[in-house]
Amino acid sequence: MADKITIIVHxxxxxxxxxxxxxxxxxxxxxxxxxxxxxxxxxxxxxxGGLEKGPLSKMNMLGLGKWMINQRMKKAGVVSxxxxxxxxxxxxxxxxxxxxxMEIMGVKKEDLRDDLISDYCAVGTYLTEARGSKVTLFI
Amino acid sequence: MAEIKVxxxxxxxxxxxxxxxxxxxxxxKGDIVxxxxxxxxxxxxxxxxxxxxxxxxxxxxxxxxxxxxxxxx
Numbered sequence: 158m159a160d161k162i163t164i165i166v167h168x169x170x171x172x173x174x175x176x177x178x179x180x181x182x183x184x185x186x187x188x189x190x191x192x193x194x195x196x197x198x199x200x201x202x203x204x205x206g207g208l209e210k211g212p213l214s215k216m217n218m219l220g221l222g223k224w225m226i227n228q229r230m231k232k233a234g235v236v237s238x239x240x241x242x243x244x245x246x247x248x249x250x251x252x253x254x255x256x257x258x259m260e261i262m263g264v265k266k267e268d269l270r271d272d273l274i275s276d277y278c279a280v281g282t283y284l285t286e287a288r289g290s291k292v293t294l295f296i
Numbered sequence: 297m298a299e300i301k302v303x304x305x306x307x308x309x310x311x312x313x314x315x316x317x318x319x320x321x322x323x324x325k326g327d328i329v330x331x332x333x334x335x336x337x338x339x340x341x342x343x344x345x346x347x348x349x350x351x352x353x354x355x356x357x358x359x360x361x362x363x364x365x366x367x368x369x
Contacts, residue, residue, distance in 0.1 A: 182310045186317035188349040234308045244314050248321070 161190040162292040165283065169198030170214035171223060171238070177296045178241035184292075185248035192286045193245070196255035199296075200262070203254060203269050208238045242273065251275045253282060297326045304333035305362065312338035313345060316367070320349065323369040328354065331365045339363045 162184045166177045177193060184191040195203050202208050216222040246252065254269060256277045266277065276282060287293045302319045304312040312333045319329045331342060339358070342365050346353045354366040 179310050182314050186310065186313040187345040188317075234306055236307075236311055241310075244318070248314070248317060 159190060159289045159291070160188065161192070161286075161290040162294070163192045163194065163283070163286045163290040164294045164296060166193050166195045166199035166202070166296055167197050168214065168296055169201045169211045171209070171211040172214050172226070173296050174199070174202050174208075174211055174238060175235075175241070177294075178238060178245060180294065181245050181250055182241055182248065185245065185250050189292075190249075190251075191245070192251040192253060192290075194253045194255065194283045194286070196258050200255055200258045200264065200269075202238075203252070203274065204264065205268060205270060208242060208270075246273050251286075253278055253286070255279065297328065298324070299328045299330060302329060302331045304331060304335070304338070306334060308335045309337060311335075313341055316342050316345065316365075320351065320367065320369055325369055327369045329367045329369060331367070332362060334362055339365070342367075 162180070164177050164181060166174065168174070181191045181193055202211055212220070213223040213226055252274050254274050254277050256279055258264065259277070300319050300323055302315050304315055312331065312335050316329065316331050323329055333339070343353055346367050352368040354368055356363060356365045
């Protein structure tokens with residue numbers, strides 16, 4: 158089995174997208190292959206200008222909680238989601254977009270960050286990736 | 297053979313690991329990559345990555361909370 162991780166990014170919450178991208182980048186840095194399958198609320202983060210738009214998964218408080226966490230993250234030196242996504246792409250990570258979500262939510266290819274997306278696909282592609290992965294996560 | 301310096305002082309998870317990997321990808325076989333940083337976990341984890349990548353850790357040192365790791369590509 159390949160030394161690989163496949164992560165379903167189902168949540169579009171800011172903190173969960175951070176988890177997915179940090180783990181994905183870590184895996185690539187440690188010499189693994191990595192695929193992120195963006196579906197449902199997660200896919201919204203691949204829209205142009207949408208990456209940083211997710212709420213906090215808990216205590217968002219109409220954005221106040223997110224603002225506070227963002228301040229603390231900035232102070233701690235945490236990099237932006239944009240930087241993590243670019244690094245993930247640069248290190249050869251695969252970004253997959255769920256085409257069923259696109260249909261349900263009326264998202265078109267031109268609405269998405271097409272330059273970063275490796276493939277538009279469905280469950281078959283996810284499983285092909287996942288069955289060859291030592292690690293799979295659902296976030 | 298070139299020596300590539302990567303300064304990750306003040307950076308935290310996962311930047312030191314990712315920047316190390318980026319530098320190693322750009323380095324040619326035989327080059328030395330020298331990473332400097334302050335994030336404590338990265339000091340433990342960069343050697344883990346080096347091992348996983350099958351590369352050689354030349355040496356590491358630490359002075360006043362600043363560590364330095366040298367890796368042979």
